Amino acid sequence: MTTTEAPVTTDPTARDILDVAREQVLQEGQALGYEQILQVLQLPEGRLPELLELAHDVRLRWCGPEVEVEGIVSLKTGGCPEDCHFCSQSGLFTSPVRSAWIDIPALVEAAKQTAKTGATEFCIVAAVRGPDQRLMAQVAAGIEAIRAEVDIQIAASLGMLTQEQVDQLRDMGVHRYNHNLETARSHFPNVVTTHTYDERWKTLSMVREAGMEVCCGGILGMGETVEQRAEFAAELAALGPDEVPLNFLNPRPGTPFGDLDVLPPAEALKSIAAFRLALPRTILRFAGGREITLGDLGAKQGILGGINAVIVGNYLTTLGRPAEDDLDLLNDLSMPIKALNDTL
Template identity: 65%
Template sequence: FQSPVRSIRLDIAELVEAAKKTQKSGATEFCIVAAVKSPDQRLLDQVAVAVQAIEREVDIDISCSLGTLTADQAQQLHEMGVKRYNHNLETARSFFPQVVTTHTWEERKNTLDLVRGVGMEVCSGGIIGMGESLEQRAEFAVQLAEISPCEVPMNFLDPRPGTPFANRPLVPMGDALRAVAAFRLAMPSTTLRFAGGRELSLGDDGTEKGLLSGINAIIAGNYLTTLGQEIEKDIDMLGRIDLPIKAL
C-alpha cells in the first residue's frame, strides 16, 4: 500500500552509536530491525558486520527482526551471536487472512520454530485493534502461549495513512489494559513488552497503569515504521512510579 516508509541501507557506525545510547539508558537489549519480508544474503552479511562492531564496543544483548527465515538463515544469525529473534504472529490465526494476503500465519510460525530449533530465544507478539473480536484476542493469547515465547511485544494499532486500516479507531485505554491483563493470565512467566502504539492508546497515564498491572518491559525509542517518544521520557516515568531498570 502507498504508506510513507523509507528504505535505507544499514549504517554500521550509526548502529554502534545507537547501541551505546541504548546501553546508557539502562536497556538490556538492542534490536536490529529491517522492514523486509525476508532477508537476502547481502542484508545478512551487513547484519554480521553490525553485530561484530557492536560487540566490540558495547556490552548489550543483540536481537534481530528481519522477516521470514529459512533454516540456513536462522543458523547464520545464531552463529553471528544474535541472542533473540523477533517475528510477530501479528494476530489470531483465524483473523490473519483479514490482515495479510502475501503469506500465511503458518509461514510465520514456521520461522519461530526454526529460530527456537537453532538455539535463539523467541520474541513474538502482534497488534491489538485491527478489527479482531474479543474472542479472537483470546485466541491470539492462547496461540502465543503455545509457542512459549520468552518475550511478547504488545502493539496497539497506530492507523497508517494509505493502508486499509487508516480510518480505524484507536484502541481505548480500558480495552488496551484489559488485553494486557488477559495476555498476562495466558502467559504468567513471559516478559510482556509495551511496543508500538502505546503512546496513542495509553499515553503516560495508561502506560504507568500497564506497568503496574501486567506489563514488565517497554520498547524505548522508535519502532519499525513509526516514531516513539524520547527514551529519557520513559526513564523519568519509571523513576516516577519507582520501578527499577534491569530488574529481570
C-alpha cells in the same frame, strides 16, 4: 481453535473469573485457557482496577519487579514486498515511507545510545519478507562492530528465515529473534495475504530449536473480535515465547488499516492484563502504539497491570515517548531496570 462458540458465562453459581485467576494463575502459576481469557476480556469496565491489580500481582509473583528495557533500530526501512495491512513500510501501499539503509557506523551509534538508557537489549530490524545474502552480510558486520564497542545483548527481526539463516544468526551471537504472529490465526488472512500464519510459525519453531530466545507478539486493534483477541493470547501461550511485545494499532495513512479507530484505552488495558494472565512467566513488553492509545496515565496503568518490559525511544516508522520519560516513570514506580548480567 473455535472462536465463535464460546458462551458468555451466565450461570449464577459459576465462580468469578478473577477468583479463579487468583487461585489458578497467582497461586499456582497456571495460565488461563481460551474461554477463561475471553471471560476476562468481557469483564465490565468497572472491574478494570481489580483486574489490573491482579495482573500486577501475577507479574511480581512469577517475573519479579525488574523491567527489561530495549531499543530498536531499522537497518533497512521501507520497500517491503509483503502486504501487512497495518504497515507503512510495504512497497504495495501509498504510505510515505522511503526505502533506505543505514550504515554500520550509524548502527553502532544507535546501539551506544540505547545502552546509555540502561537498556540490555538492542534489536536490529529490517523491512523484508526474509533476508537475502546482502542483508545477512550487513547484519553480521553490524553485530561484529557493535560487540567491539557496546556491551549489550543483540536481537534481530529480519522476517521469515531458512534453516541455514537461523543457524547463521545463532552463530553470529543473536540472543533473541523477533517474528510476530501479529494476530489470531482466524484473523490473519484479513491482515496479510502475501504469506501465511504457518510460514511465520515455522520460522519461530526453527529459532527455538536452534537455541535462540523467541520473541513473538502482535498488534491489537486491527479489527479483530474480542474472541479473536482471546484466541491470539491462547495461541501465544501455546507457542511459549520468551517475550511478547504488545503493540496497539497506530493507523498509518495510505495503508488498508489507515482509517481504523484507535483501540479504546479501557480495552487496551484489559487486554494487557488478560495477556499477563495467559502468559504469567513471559516478558510482556510495551511496544508501538501505546502513546496514542493510552497516553501517559495509561502507560502507568499498563506497567502496573502486567507489563514488565518496554521499548524506549522511537519505533520503526512512528515516534515513541522520550526514553527519559519511560525511565523516570519506572523510577517513580520504584521498578528497577533489569541488569545486563541478569539477561545472560
